Amino acid sequence: MTSRKSRQIKLVVLYGIALALLAFILHWFEYRFLIMDHSFEVYIGAIALLFTGLGIWLAIKLSKPKVEKIILEKKVFIQTSPKNFTPDKDNLLSLGISKREWEVLQLIGQGFSNQEIANQLFVSINTIKTHSSSLFEKLEVKRRIQAIEKAKNLRLLP
Amino acid sequence: MTSRKSRQIKLVVLYGIALALLAFILHWFEYRFLIMDHSFEVYIGAIALLFTGLGIWLAIKLSKPKVEKIILEKKVFIQTSPKNFTPDKDNLLSLGISKREWEVLQLIGQGFSNQEIANQLFVSINTIKTHSSSLFEKLEVKRRIQAIEKAKNLRLLP
DNA sequence: GAAAAAATCACCCGAAAGTATGAGCCAAAA
DNA sequence: TTTTGGCTCATACTTTCGGGTGATTTTTTC
Numbered sequence: 531m532t533s534r535k536s537r538q539i540k541l542v543v544l545y546g547i548a549l550a551l552l553a554f555i556l557h558w559f560e561y562r563f564l565i566m567d568h569s570f571e572v573y574i575g576a577i578a579l580l581f582t583g584l585g586i587w588l589a590i591k592l593s594k595p596k597v598e599k600i601i602l603e604k605k606v607f608i609q610t611s612p613k614n615f616t617p618d619k620d621n622l623l624s625l626g627i628s629k630r631e632w633e634v635l636q637l638i639g640q641g642f643s644n645q646e647i648a649n650q651l652f653v654s655i656n657t658i659k660t661h662s663s664s665l666f667e668k669l670e671v672k673r674r675i676q677a678i679e680k681a682k683n684l685r686l687l688p
Numbered sequence: 689m690t691s692r693k694s695r696q697i698k699l700v701v702l703y704g705i706a707l708a709l710l711a712f713i714l715h716w717f718e719y720r721f722l723i724m725d726h727s728f729e730v731y732i733g734a735i736a737l738l739f740t741g742l743g744i745w746l747a748i749k750l751s752k753p754k755v756e757k758i759i760l761e762k763k764v765f766i767q768t769s770p771k772n773f774t775p776d777k778d779n780l781l782s783l784g785i786s787k788r789e790w791e792v793l794q795l796i797g798q799g800f801s802n803q804e805i806a807n808q809l810f811v812s813i814n815t816i817k818t819h820s821s822s823l824f825e826k827l828e829v830k831r832r833i834q835a836i837e838k839a840k841n842l843r844l845l846p
Numbered sequence: 847g848a849a850a851a852a853a854t855c856a857c858c859c860g861a862a863a864g865t866a867t868g869a870g871c872c873a874a875a876a
Numbered sequence: 877t878t879t880t881g882g883c884t885c886a887t888a889c890t891t892t893c894g895g896g897t898g899a900t901t902t903t904t905t906c
Contacts, residue, residue, distance in 0.1 A: 577735055577736060577739070578735060578739045579739075580739075581735070581736040581737075581738075581739035581740045581743065582739045582740070582742055582743040582746065583743060584736075584740055584743060585739060585740035585741060585742060585743020585744040585745075585746070585747065586743040586744070586746060586747040587743075587747075588740065588743070588744060588747075628881090628882060628883085629882090630882075630883065630884095631882095641831065641833045641834045641837055643831070643862070643863085644862070644863065644864095645861095645862080653883090653884070653885085654884075654885055654886085655862095656884085656885055656886060656887090657883075657884055657885060659863075659864070659865090660883085660884080660885080661883085661884095662863085662864080663864065663865070663866090666864085671799075672864085673799060673801065673863085673864085673892090674833065674863080674864095675796075675799040675832065675833060675836065676799040678833070679798075679799055786851090786852060786853085787852090788852075788853065788854095789852095801891095801892065801893090802892070802893070802894095803891095803892080811853085811854065811855085812854075812855055812856085813855095813892095814854085814855050814856060814857085815853075815854050815855060817893080817894070817895090818853085818854080818855080819853085820893085820894080821893095821894065821895070821896090824894080830894085831862090831893085831894085832893080832894095847906105848905100848906090849904100849905085849906080850903100850904080850905075850906090851902100851903080851904070851905085852901100852902080852903070852904085853900100853901080853902070853903085854899100854900075854901070854902090855898105855899080855900080855901100856897100856898085856899080856900105857896105857897090857898095858895100858896085858897090859894105859895085859896090860893105860894090860895090861892100861893080861894080861895100862891100862892080862893065862894090863890100863891080863892065863893080864889105864890080864891070864892085865888100865889080865890075865891090866887100866888090866889085866890105867886100867887090867888095868885105868886085868887090869884100869885085869886085870883105870884080870885085870886105871882105871883085871884080871885105872881100872882090872883085872884105873880100873881095873882090873883105874879100874880085874881085874882100875878100875879080875880075875881095876877100876878085876879075876880090
């Protein structure tokens, strides 16, 4: 954010300098050859075109790019085999499950109640509820049982 | 696509007209009051600013949004082992689990709530509660999660 | 046909689970 | 330095679960 702002400021300053320079050059030319040889309209037109270009360039540089997002879903087939189990860290990351949420998920998977989990982790039951709620959201389920099922399918639990 | 192009053409034409009009107005002013009263630099500056604004406006109007494709991987599960699952009838009998209770157990194992199970079996939720209660008693557990665990160990559920 | 077992349902109550919202703290990142 | 994300906790409210008790109706079994 900060870098973006400073870059914008730089651009504006640059623009100002360029404007001043141009005015100076034009003024200088005015007393030399250019003005006398061309009609006023052509002169104005040239300036207009030039600064229109400058404006376009400025807009392109300054404007945040318009982005259209197209989401394609790719199906990935997975086999479940809980033999020698190691949690699938890719899935943990892609679902955005934090360490603490992961701990809670494991304990839920072992059939503990919220209160028991709270005691084991030395936090309040409300904290566990918060964690489990966000867990259910990330796993797109409504109940802890479904969370366990899904976690097993995702190879997060044995 | 066609409407986009035609709109662009319209804009360009409009821009041309605006430019011509402005040039005319400026020219007209030139011979009246404006030019004589102001320095050349101010005049140039005004035009520059104006057309810079015009350029910015044009760029914003004409710029096509960048298209960004995001590929999401959607997991699909393949169940290997529970394909041809058969419950251990010996255990069912030795525990004294009735048909109806076993049906309820299966639905519990699929993560359904009591209400959902009641709807599926076309009975009241109270009935499901009765069944699940006696189930827990027979399985010697306190919560449905533990019931599922134990049932899986006893080969009653896949 | 009578007794026993299974299935159905109701009501109450308390505990557990889950939702929604807001807020404070802190470390890592921009 | 400011912002962000993770963690913590609280409060209030709703829903679900499970225990307990009791009752009626089927179905099975003797």
